[in-house]
Amino acid sequence: MRRLAARGGPYAGFALFAVVFGLPVYWILLSAFLPADQLLSEPPTYFTTRPTGETVQRTSEQVPIWTYALNSALYAVGSALLAVALAFFAAYAFARLRFRGGNLTMLVLLLTMALPQIATTIPLFQLYNSLGLVDTMHGLILLQASLMIPMTVWLMVSFVKQIPRELEEAAHVDGTNFAQMLYVVIWPLLKPALVTLFLVNLIMAWNELFYPLVFSNSVDTRTLTIGLIQLTQVNSGAASRPWDLMSTLSVFMIVPIILLVVFGQRRIIAGLTAGAGK
Numbered sequence: 001m002r003r004l005a006a007r008g009g010p011y012a013g014f015a016l017f018a019v020v021f022g023l024p025v026y027w028i029l030l031s032a033f034l035p036a037d038q039l040l041s042e043p044p045t046y047f048t049t050r051p052t053g054e055t056v057q058r059t060s061e062q063v064p065i066w067t068y069a070l071n072s073a074l075y076a077v078g079s080a081l082l083a084v085a086l087a088f089f090a091a092y093a094f095a096r097l098r099f100r101g102g103n104l105t106m107l108v109l110l111l112t113m114a115l116p117q118i119a120t121t122i123p124l125f126q127l128y129n130s131l132g133l134v135d136t137m138h139g140l141i142l143l144q145a146s147l148m149i150p151m152t153v154w155l156m157v158s159f160v161k162q163i164p165r166e167l168e169e170a171a172h173v174d175g176t177n178f179a180q181m182l183y184v185v186i187w188p189l190l191k192p193a194l195v196t197l198f199l200v201n202l203i204m205a206w207n208e209l210f211y212p213l214v215f216s217n218s219v220d221t222r223t224l225t226i227g228l229i230q231l232t233q234v235n236s237g238a239a240s241r242p243w244d245l246m247s248t249l250s251v252f253m254i255v256p257i258i259l260l261v262v263f264g265q266r267r268i269i270a271g272l273t274a275g276a277g278k
Contacts, residue, residue, distance in 0.1 A: 025254060031247035032056075039244050055248045062234050062245065063227040064219055069252055072206055072223040074137055079144035080201035083152050084194055086145070091156035092186065096165075106157075113150045117210050128215060135217040143211045148201045159193040160186070199264050203257055224253050 031039060033051040059065060094106055124143070125134070133139030163186065171181045187194075209225040216222050222230075227249050235242045 025258075028247045028250050028254065031243055032251045034244065036244070055244045059231070059245045059248045063230050063249065065224075065227065065249065065252060067219055068222055068224045068227045071137070071221060072225075072253075075140055075144065075208075075212070075223055076202045076205040078137070078141040079148065079205045080198050082141060082145040083148040083201050084198045087149050087152035087156050087197070088190070088194065090149070090153045091160050092182070094153065095157045095160035096168075106154075109150045110154055117147070121214060125214065134215055135221050137221055140211060140215055140221060143215065144205050144208060147211075148204060152197050152201060155197060156190070156193060159190055163189050195264075199260065203260070206253070206257060224249060 030046075030048070032055055033053065034045060034048055035050050035052050038045040038048055038050075056065075094102060128134045128139055128143075131139075133142070167185050167189075168181055171185045176184060207225065208223075212221070212223045212226050213229070216226065228246055231242055231245050231249065235245070
């Protein structure tokens, strides 16, 4: 019995974890395809033999789903790429270069993570308004990248420190310049970490609500997270919230992230364990 409990304990824990975190996802998927007469039925409908795609059409009539999905993809991918690219050079500088005020600069950079977004909204909006960046996709990408850079730099510094300096010295002896050394030596060794941080930042940007809500005013820049708010506003006079429409839009938000994690889990695990040893 002890041996059976020792072997079955981890599986039981995993099963409990899967149920707790998987049940809300299943309920959203079910609500998105339930017929109207089964959505709020009592007792609740846990399975259906009459799935319908009518809610997708009704949702697209009230919210431009595909435009918002494209905007979300551009916003998430663009900000994740920019954050990782800038953090790559900053992390190398903090890990390898010794300059006056380096530790203080790193500390200030980390302290910016503690600032709530709403505390800097007014000055940022005034700055963006003067530069003509309000309601632009590249302005939103810059904002989101600036939010993710401190954490990305902090995590990437530890990965850079795991790379032996001898490799860089050997590259310099072979006649490579600094740019070639970064591309030939540092970049391949940091690739797992870069891919992992890119995926993590992409998920954060995909789920972001605050910046698109404040800095976007048109369909061309709004994301799927804004669509959820719009659905409640359009149906504000209804007796209850449009749970079926909101669930349908949530499916468009959840499914890409699930697929990304499923197909990118090896990359994520490889990146997280890349700094385990030299």
